[in-house]
Amino acid sequence: MASNPDRRRDGRVDGRRPPPAGATPASVPPRTVLEQLTAGARRSARITHTEHLPPRAGRHADWPSRIRPEVIDAVADAGIGRPWEHQARTAERALRGESVVVATGTASGKSLAYAVPVLSALLDGAERPGGRGATALYLSPTKALAADQRRALAELAAPLGTAVRPAVYDGDTPPEEREWVRQYANYVLTNPDMLHRGILPGHARWSSFLRALRYVVVDECHTYRGVFGSHVAHVLRRLRRVAARYGAEPTFLLASATVADPGRAASRLTGVPVTEVTDDASPRGELVFALWEPPLTELRGERGAPVRRTATAETAELLTDLAVGGVRTVAFVRSRRAAELIAVLAQDRLAEVDRSLPGRVAAYRGGYLPEERRALERALHSGDLLGLAATTALELGVDVSGLDAVLLAGYPGTRASLWQQAGRAGRRGQGALAVLVARDDPLDTYLVHHPDALFRKPVETTVLDPDNPYVLAPHLCAAAAELPLTEGDLALFSPAAAELIPQLQQRRLLRRRGAAWYWTSRRRAADLTDIRGQGGRPVQVVEEGTGRLLGTVDAAAAHTTVHEGAVHLHQGRTYVVRHLELAEAEGGPVALVEQASPPWTTMARDTTAITVLETETEVPWGAARLAFGSVEVTNQVVSYLRRKLVTGEVLGETRLDLPPRTLRTRAVWWTLTEDQLDAAGVTPEVLGGALHAAEHASIGMLPLFATCDRWDIGGVSVPLHPDTLLPTVFVYDGHPGGAGFAERAFHTAREWLTATREAIDACECESGCPSCIQSPKCGNGNDPLHKRGAVRVLTELLRGSGGQ
Structure with a gap:
């Protein structure tokens, strides 16, 4: 690590010492933090542009009169007096049975906007004699977000007693808990994968829940784009079809980061008309957003090209400095490997300053075991962690309130994600710092020298294509396996559905009997497709000597990341892949690794x-x-x-x-x-x-x-x-x-x-x-x-x- 004139051996920057684990550090103005990071000509030259977004005052409204007073009291007990205008408008539309998408900034209270009408409906249903009462289904793109929302909802609904029974139902839910969730929970939190593979194929066991389904909440709906979004669009159409079988027509409540034309995108995703609420009335603290270009080095790379210092190394150094200064920070990275590398580099550098600090920085990424993810989330909430190098799993709404700064190691791909990640910092109206550290590639280089492309252009429109035949065909099969498919059902999915049915019959996946098509294979129809488009079953990464499961790698990435001889990082440890078995054995494909420390990486x-x-x-x-x-x-x-x-x-x-x-x-x-x-x-x-x-x-x-x-x-x-x-x-x-x-x-x-x-x-x-x-x-x-x-x-x- 390059020397820093502000660093002292006692673990302080400019006289500041990191707060003890679990303590809440004093907030520092973001301009001051940036000045500390750029002290000296060597560092200041790396800033190509600084954008200052001024603070904004909030605009209050009143909750709609039809919201139950007990719910309003519970919200007040949580420290929230009156809602922001966009929260009240969203709740009003939800109460009218109008599907609505709220697309406002990060930390603008979108969760409360849909939670209040849902809780009110659950309370109404609990008082009706007989039956289960009203139910609600919550969908998130990640398990971490669903678990986080479950905690927040349970705290908010605690004064309402047993009238609200939230429960997570995903791949991590123990088998003994699943039956209770099916029979008694009235607010089920899950993800599209579990809805596709678990709930819809077994809808008969969910009949009482589906019969009473009043609301479907689709959180972070801007993430459902491309092929994944097209798959989720058909999963939601299958949900509507099965719910109708039990007499339910749920209202959809969607939450999104700021995107262009959110109502149209949400309608394309759900297949129903959706009203949009986009005027953000929440207050916002000052945001200082810096564009940062790492310097050129003396090294020469391929074809003699100059080598710029990597965004990974630069971000690790910045994360180190911020942790030493007690500035709670998340560094968002583009890959699992980069998350591990940044955490390791920061830990090594922190050990030179204070031996107590390395344990307060960690990596967070997909592929970890459930208990590892939960432990990291708890440590971040408690303040035990000062810094985290994370993939986008933490971008998606997980409550990381209390952060002072966000580092973005490379442009995240869209302006919507850029603002979503930057918005993770800022403690209840206080200021925040965001730094985009450019990778050495054409787009990042262009952006740090053309700031108007980031700060003066609107965010993108969500792109998805439900008519894609490669996406549509397996969902027609899955729908037929759930309930026989009729002519009237085809329009629900796509105009292209009628053209695909004869092809599915020729492939002997569907068979017509009377006026309907039936799934006749012994295979589970839901297994025909992986809705995340990952190309098959994940590859298990197993330590050869012990048989210990370290994690998983997506099938599509296996050939390039866990081939024989590949260097693999996990939780700061380095492994070398000794054997990759791609054959579909009972346990699925596996990569056998052993711990090693080679002085090279592989590509x-x-x-x-x-x-x-x-x-x-x-x-x-x-x-x-x-x-x-x-x-x-x-x-x-x-x-x-x-x-x-x-x-x-x-x-x-x-x-x-x-x-x-x-x-x-x-x-x-x-x-x-x-x-x-x-x-x-x-x-x-x-x-x-x-x-x-x-x-x-x-x-x-x-x-x-x-x-x-x-x-x-x-x-x-x-x-x-x-x-x-x-x-x-x-x-x-x-x-x-x-x-x-x-x-x-x-x-x-x-x-x-x-x-x-x-x-x-x-x-x-x-x-x-x-x-x-x-x-x-x-x-x-x-x-x-x-x-x-x-x-x-x-x-x-x-x-x-x-x-x-």
């Missing part, structure tokens, strides 16, 4: 080929062509590189024998003619590198124009593609059937590719670097690449588009 290399299946739309850009349609992508991991931990120097390459994977999806692509290449001065020797560089940069920039990040999409560039017979660049959705991102790219191609050209051209490097054309996920080791060729190719392409 998988792969090959990708793409075939055009159907061109749906094509437009001329002068002599060039821009197209959108269906493609088949074949990918195979063929080897891995060993790289030195500090410098990234390649130590060697090892071949792998893994099976290829095939993906049918949607893509946008563009072609150029030989005359255009001549006009651009791009020779055959340069062409491959120019197209490859343009592909990388365009993938990096697409998240500005579609609700995705670069890991949702892929690309291929070919000097002569067999289907187009021309030089071609493809950008495709990384999910079966497509996720809507490539289609969005097609419709915004002029703006998207113009920004791509500008980002490459503005980079100060000589021949290409991670800030412009090198990609962290390139399976070809970023070779070949030609920076100036990419600029000339894109310039010629855009000339025909009318973009100049």
Whole structure:
């Protein structure tokens, strides 16, 4: 760690000492915290822009008169006198049976807005003689959020006695508790996965709950985008269909981060008309938002490109400084590996300051065992933890009140997520600091030097496609297994449903009897699809010597992250994968690891080929062509590189024998003619590198124009593609059937590719670097690449588009 002139050996920064575990530290103005972080010319030069969002006063209203007085008293007992205007408007619409989405800022009280009408309805139902009374179902994208909401609801509803019986029902719920939940709980908190695999297939056991279903709460609904969102849309349609079987027509109450057109997105998700409430009336403390670019180092990377200090190392250093100063902080990271690395680096540096401090910083990510997650959540609530390096699992509404600062290790992919993460800090109207630490890639570099793209543009529209046949087909099968599927049901799911039914009959998945279609297979229909699009059962990571289960890795990531020889991090410990067993044994696929400390990391290399299946739309850009349609992508991991931990120097390459994977999806692509290449001065020797560089940069920039990040999409560039017979660049959705991102790219191609050209051209490097054309996920080791060729190719392409 670089020296810090403000650090003292007694564990203080500028005379401050971290508070004892469990204590609440005094709040420090965010400007002061930022000044401490940037003390000295070396640090201050890393700030490219500082945005000051002033505090905002709140606007109160009264609860609707139909809310039960006992509920209003319980809210008052919790320290809340009158609601904010948007909370009262949301409750009023809910009481009228009107589905509504409240899309306001982080910590604006969205949970209370839907909890109050739900509690009032449960109280009304509890007083009616006979039957179970009214029930409510709560859906969240993560288990952690559902558990957190259960705690908060139980505290709020405590004065109401047994009239409100909340319970979590998910994969972590012990079998002995599940029967009680089905029979007696009237507020069930779960996730779409459990609804899809557990509740809907066994709806007969849930009949009393479903018969009384009054409200369905869909929390953090902006996260349901792409293929995952399309799956959840059909799970909700199946829920509506099964509830109707028992005579219920629930009202949907949705909560979202600030997104564009939330009412339309919520209607597409639920299939019912949804009113939006977007005027945020809650107070807000001052937010100081800094854009931070790590410095260049003296090292040289691939092709001699300058190496910028990593966002991981920079964030770990900032987290260390903030923890030493007693500033409670969450660092949001883009990957599980980065969460582990930042926590380890911060712990090592904190040990140099005070031996009591390393234990007060930890990592939090998916793949941990349930008891590990719960322990970390408790430690964060209690104040035992000063710093946490977390994946987006903590972005989604988990109550981390009491934070003073948020670090974002890289742009999170969308402006909606950026503001959601930044809003995690700020203690009840007090100020907060947010710092976006740029990764060395085209998009992050562009954003820290173009702050208007973050602070002056509206947030994105949520993209999902329920008509995707790869998504729709398995849900039609699941619906038929729940209740025989009739002609009248098809319109509920999609206009495309009628076209898919004959195909499902030909595959002998459905059989028609009379006026309905039945599921006839012995398999569970819900097992036909993984709604999170992770490509199969998770791979269990098991310690070879002891048989201890360390965690899991998503199936889609297994080939690149837990192949034989891969270095795997878990809870600060380093392991090496000795064997990857992908065969579907009874226990599922497994990666056997042993603890080790190699002085290198590993990076998988792969090959990708793409075939055009159907061109749906094509437009001329002068002599060039821009197209959108269906493609088949074949990918195979063929080897891995060993790289030195500090410098990234390649130590060697090892071949792998893994099976290829095939993906049918949607893509946008563009072609150029030989005359255009001549006009651009791009020779055959340069062409491959120019197209490859343009592909990388365009993938990096697409998240500005579609609700995705670069890991949702892929690309291929070919000097002569067999289907187009021309030089071609493809950008495709990384999910079966497509996720809507490539289609969005097609419709915004002029703006998207113009920004791509500008980002490459503005980079100060000589021949290409991670800030412009090198990609962290390139399976070809970023070779070949030609920076100036990419600029000339894109310039010629855009000339025909009318973009100049």
